[in-house]
Amino acid sequence: MQPTHENAFPPGPPPPTTPAHHGRRLRRALCAAAAALALVGAAAVGPAGPAAATSAQDDSGGDDGDDGETVLTAAVAQSVDSLSPFLAVTLVATSLNRLMYDSLVNYDVKTQEPIPGLAEKWEPSNEGRTWTYTIRKGVKWSDGRPLTAEDARWTFHTMMTDDAAGTANGSYVTNFEKVSAPDDRTLVVELKEPQATMNSMDLPIVPKHIWKDVEDLGKFNNDKDFPVVGSGPFVLTDFKTDSYVTFERNENFWRGAPEFDKLTFKYYKETDAAVAALRKGEVSFVPDLTPAHAASLKGQPDIEVNDGQGRRFWAIATNPGARDIEGNRFGDGHPALLDPQVRKALFHAVDRKELVDKVLQGHGVEGAGYIPPRFTEYHWQPSAEQEIGYDPKEAARLLDEAGYELKDGKRVGKDGKPLNFRMLCHATDPKDKAAGKFLAEWWGELGIGLDLQCLDNVGDPWVAGEYDLAFDGWSVNPDPDFVLAIHTCAALPESEDVVGQTDNFICDKEFDRLYAEQLATYDDPARRAEIVKEMQSVLYDTGYMNVLAYPNSVEAYRTDHIESITAMPAGNGNIWGQDGSWSWATAVPAAEASDDGGGSGMGVVLGGGAALVVAVATGLVVTMRRRATAADRE
Numbered sequence: 001m002q003p004t005h006e007n008a009f010p011p012g013p014p015p016p017t018t019p020a021h022h023g024r025r026l027r028r029a030l031c032a033a034a035a036a037l038a039l040v041g042a043a044a045v046g047p048a049g050p051a052a053a054t055s056a057q058d059d060s061g062g063d064d065g066d067d068g069e070t071v072l073t074a075a076v077a078q079s080v081d082s083l084s085p086f087l088a089v090t091l092v093a094t095s096l097n098r099l100m101y102d103s104l105v106n107y108d109v110k111t112q113e114p115i116p117g118l119a120e121k122w123e124p125s126n127e128g129r130t131w132t133y134t135i136r137k138g139v140k141w142s143d144g145r146p147l148t149a150e151d152a153r154w155t156f157h158t159m160m161t162d163d164a165a166g167t168a169n170g171s172y173v174t175n176f177e178k179v180s181a182p183d184d185r186t187l188v189v190e191l192k193e194p195q196a197t198m199n200s201m202d203l204p205i206v207p208k209h210i211w212k213d214v215e216d217l218g219k220f221n222n223d224k225d226f227p228v229v230g231s232g233p234f235v236l237t238d239f240k241t242d243s244y245v246t247f248e249r250n251e252n253f254w255r256g257a258p259e260f261d262k263l264t265f266k267y268y269k270e271t272d273a274a275v276a277a278l279r280k281g282e283v284s285f286v287p288d289l290t291p292a293h294a295a296s297l298k299g300q301p302d303i304e305v306n307d308g309q310g311r312r313f314w315a316i317a318t319n320p321g322a323r324d325i326e327g328n329r330f331g332d333g334h335p336a337l338l339d340p341q342v343r344k345a346l347f348h349a350v351d352r353k354e355l356v357d358k359v360l361q362g363h364g365v366e367g368a369g370y371i372p373p374r375f376t377e378y379h380w381q382p383s384a385e386q387e388i389g390y391d392p393k394e395a396a397r398l399l400d401e402a403g404y405e406l407k408d409g410k411r412v413g414k415d416g417k418p419l420n421f422r423m424l425c426h427a428t429d430p431k432d433k434a435a436g437k438f439l440a441e442w443w444g445e446l447g448i449g450l451d452l453q454c455l456d457n458v459g460d461p462w463v464a465g466e467y468d469l470a471f472d473g474w475s476v477n478p479d480p481d482f483v484l485a486i487h488t489c490a491a492l493p494e495s496e497d498v499v500g501q502t503d504n505f506i507c508d509k510e511f512d513r514l515y516a517e518q519l520a521t522y523d524d525p526a527r528r529a530e531i532v533k534e535m536q537s538v539l540y541d542t543g544y545m546n547v548l549a550y551p552n553s554v555e556a557y558r559t560d561h562i563e564s565i566t567a568m569p570a571g572n573g574n575i576w577g578q579d580g581s582w583s584w585a586t587a588v589p590a591a592e593a594s595d596d597g598g599g600s601g602m603g604v605v606l607g608g609g610a611a612l613v614v615a616v617a618t619g620l621v622v623t624m625r626r627r628a629t630a631a632d633r634e
Contacts, residue, residue: 069261069262070259070260070261070262070589071260071261071262071263071264072260072262072263072264072284072561072562072587072589073263073264073265073266073282073283073284074263074264074265074266074283074284074285074286075265075266075268075274075277075278075283075285075286075287076092076244076245076265076266076267076268077267077268077269077271077274077287077288077428079241079242079267080092080093080096080239080241080245081093082221082222082223083096083097083100083221083222083223083228083236083239083245084097084217084220084221084222085097085100085101085168085203085204085206085222086158086159086164086165086166086167086168086169086206086217087164087167087168087217087218087221088168089167089168091475091577094168095576095577095578095581096236096245096265097204098204098232098580098581099232099233099234099236099247099263099581099584100204100228100230100231100232100234100235100236100247101204101205101206101230101231101232102117102118102204102205102230102231102232102254103117103118103201103202103203103204103205104117104118104119104122104133104152104187104201104202104203104205105117105119105122105199105200105201105202106202106580107200107202107478107568107579107580109566109567109568109569109570109578109580109582110568110569110570111569112375112478112568112569112579113478114199114200114202114478116136117202118135118136118139118147118152118205118231118254119133119134119135119136119187119201120134120135120136120137121133121134122134122198122199124194124198124522124523126190127194128191128194128195128198128520128522128523129190129191129192129193129194130188130189130190130191131188131189131191131198132186132187132188132189133149133152133186133187133188133189133201134185134186135147135148135149135152135184135185135186135187136254137185138254139231139254140231140252140254141207141229141230141231141252142227142229142230142231142235142250142251142252143207143229144252145207145209146184147205147207147231148181148184148185149181149182149183149184149185149186149187150181150184150208151205151206151207151208152179152181152187152205153179153180153181153187154206154208154211154212155203155204155205155206155208155211156173156176156179156189156203157179158211158217159172159173159203160173160176160179162217163218164216164217164218165217167218169203169482170501171481171482171485171491171501172197172201172203172481172482174490175191175192175193175195175519176189176190176191176192177190177191177192178190193519193520194519194520194521194522194523195519195520195522196479196481196518196519196520196521196522196528197479197481197519198522199479199522200478200479202477202579202580205231206230207229207230207231210229222236223236223239226238226239227248230250231250231252231253231254232250232253232581233249233250233253233255233257233258233581233584233585234247234248234249234250234258234263234581234584234585235247235248235249235250242267242269243266243267244264244265244266244267245264245265246262246263246264246265247262247263247264248261248262249261249262253585255585258584258585258586258587259586259587259588259589260584260587260589263584266283271286271288271289271290271293274286275289275293275296275297275556278297278303278556278557278558279297279300279303281302281558281560281561283558284557284558284561284562285555285556285557285558285575285576286555286556286557287553287555287576288554288555289305289554289555289556290430290431291360291361291362291363291554293556294307294363294554294556295361297556302558302559302560303556303557303558303559304556304557304558304559305554305555305556306553306554306555306556306557306567306574306575307363307552307553307554308552308553308555308567308572308573308574308575309372309373309374309552309553309572309573309574310364310372310374310550310551310552310553310574311372311374311375311475311476311477311553311574311577311579312372312473312474312475312476312550312551313367313370313371313372313473313474313476313547313549313550314364314367314431314471314472314473314547314548314549314550314551315367315471315472315473315545315546315547315548316346316347316350316439316469316470316471316472316545316546316548317469317470317471317472317503317504317544317545318337318343318346318468318469318504318543318544318545319331319333319334319337319465319467319468319469319470319504319505320333320337320338320504320505320506320507320542320544321333321338321465321505322464322465322505323492323505323507324492324493324494324495324496324498324500325489325490325492325493325494325500326495328495328496330464330465330496331464331465331466331467332465332466333465333466333467333468334421334422334468336404336413336419337421337468337469339402340542340543341398341399341401341402342398342399342402342404343543343544344388344395344398344543345394345395345396345398345399345402345446346395346443346448346469347388347543347546348388348389348390348391348392348394348395348398349390349392349395349442349443349445349446350390350439350442350546350548351390351438351442352366352367352390352548352549353366353390354438355435355438355548355549356549358434358438359431359434359435359438360431360549360551360552363551363552363554364549364550364551364552365549365550366548366549367546367547367548367549367550368380368381368382368387368547369381369382369533369536369540369547370483370484370535370536370539370540370545370547371476371480371483371532371536372476372550373550374550374569374573375476375478375480377525377529378480378529378532378533380532380533380536380537382537382540386537386540386541388540388543388546392442392445392446395446396446399411399446399447399448404419404447406447409447410447410449411446411447411448418447418449419447419448419449420448420449420450420451421443421448421449421450421451421468421469422451422453422467422468422469423436423439423450423451423452423453423467423468423469423470423471424453424455424458424461424462424467424469424470424471425452425453425454425455425458425470425471426454426455426458426471427454427455427456428456429471431551432454432471433452433454435471435548436450436452436454436471437452439452440452453467458470463493463499464496465505470504472503472504472545474486474503475577477579478579480532481518481519483503484515484518484532484535485501485515486501486502486503487502487503487504487506487508487511487539487545488507488511488512488515489507489508489509489512490512491503492505492507504544504545506539506542506544506545508538508539508542510538511535511538511539511542514531514534514535514538515535517531518531518532518535553573553574553575553576553577555574555575555576557575560590561589561590562587562588562589562590563588563589563590563591564586564587564588565583565586565587565588566582566583566586566587567583568580568582568583
């Protein structure tokens with residue numbers, strides 16, 4: 001969500017592709033002819049078939065591409081948690097849902113500022129307690145039925161009244177008093193208190209005529225009846241868990257139908273296998289590369305590596321004492337970590353520069369505040385006096401002061417027990433494992449033991465509070481409200497057996513006060529940004545969270561598969577995991593085949609001329625008792 005406020009907005013910009021969309025028909029005619037000739041001498045695999053990117057599907061589950069049909073296949077590393085926009089919380093799932101469902105407000109692909117989406121304009125009244133949105137005229141659902149204000153009213157009202165419907169984005173409607181649709185083009189939202197996020201309501205709007213018949217939104221994953229009716233640039237046409245997700249372009253998309261006819265996301269359990277498929281031309285894109293993979297792909301024919309500025313942070317979280325919203329404690333977090341001196345000592349013994357240089361191998365920058373530097377108006381840096389920098393001597397002094405003496409190389413507490421911590425590590429994230437080895441060495445030099453627990457599912461022990469430390473991370477949106485809300489007291493679970501929206505059981509009264517203040521500051525973006533920075537300062541000083549780095553989005557793609565694609569933001573942004581669907585909606589198939597007759601002759605151009613590509617991403621099987629991996633959460 002963005003804090004920028006305007007009373008009226010001009011029509012949304014055309015899709016920012018390099019070739020104009022009016023050339024689509026001619027391009028497809030040429031592609032069809034080229035593909036027909038190509039089929040005489042070669043069989044296509046994945047996104048193959050020379051000029052048209054025609055795909056003769058293998059075992060990915062989709063239909064064989066027709067002559068001239070452009071199909072882009074991309075690697076998917078893990079499972080999708082849900083294809084319901086009410087339930088999806090992982091990055092892969094929310095990204096796929098953005099392909100299916102548009103929102104009232106979009107984000108500009110170049111500036112990340114809010115721009116018109118399904119709403120062509122909006123304005124506040126009643127001192128910010130009433131917001132009126134004007135729905136764009138003539139928008140249709142993919143089944144041809146008109147999209148109206150009633151669809152948006154029903155979506156928000158359902159989120160307000162059905163706990164399951166509020167699973168993914170319920171925090172945005174908690175402050176809603178009433179939602180009404182006096183006519184087909186007018187949506188009115190009445191608030192209990194002013195709310196800054198009303199300037200950028202990018203929540204997916206669903207078709208009432210389809211969803212009103214769903215009996216249990218908590219169990220409905222939207223992945224059985226195809227095609228799935230939506231308003232986004234693509235329509236979901238097929239899905240098989242841990243195998244593939246297939247989309248076809250939406251001819252009714254109000255910005256104009258995409259260039260690609262189909263998108264297929266194919267599941268690969270191991271990144272090594274996905275990279276091998278990329279080399280063969282069986283897929284066009286592989287996300288979340290390790291530095292080793294990125295290095296091995298550089299300079300390879302028809303392959304380019306995108307090293308774009310990311311929108312994620314990577315952090316260490318400490319267990320502050322798991323509790324429910326009534327203050328009842330549970331879990332078995334180490335009591336020593338309730339002492340701020342101990343937490344500060346641990347972080348003084350972490351060399352962030354070493355982690356960026358050795359673990360990320362330069363694909364990122366050192367961490368500080370909670371919000372990445374990509375979002376300049378909200379990014380915060382601690383002062384020199386406040387910073388918990390790398391200082392092992394200071395770490396040792398703090399431990400001594402806290403009563404943990406060094407005896408025979410071990411830090412021992414007053415109870416005579418050595419200081420040892422368990423740390424949750426995502427088995428699917430190589431950087432967690434690599435960083436864990438450095439932490440074990442650095443903390444070991446202080447006399448602290450570390451048990452690195454790398455699990456496929458970190459969710460169960462995390463939500464049960466059965467951990468001491470954990471690697472943490474989230475994708476941050478242009479409006480930071482969500483990643484701030486998950487650290488409020490209100491996000492704590494109702495009870496030990498109910499999963500709340502909390503990230504790490506943090507509950508701080510000063511943080512909550514500032515959160516409420518920034519949320520109410522809808523008419524002064526500069527002031528709101530200052531409050532958000534104050535919140536990061538408070539969070540930093542608690543010592544419960546410590547940001548290690550802001551990793552880049554390291555992705556590889558085939559330059560003979562895409563003619564043009566759009567990164568976000570322009571210049572040095574990411575392709576996968578955007579705040580919107582620009583990359584997919586604007587991707588253009590290449591018009592010429594590669595020399596070897598392999599992949600689908602597509603090239604790539606990005607932003608100011610840098611070579612980049614379309615992306616997809618990793619997901620993760622989660623349940624209401626599970627927590628997404630650090631690499632996959634939205």
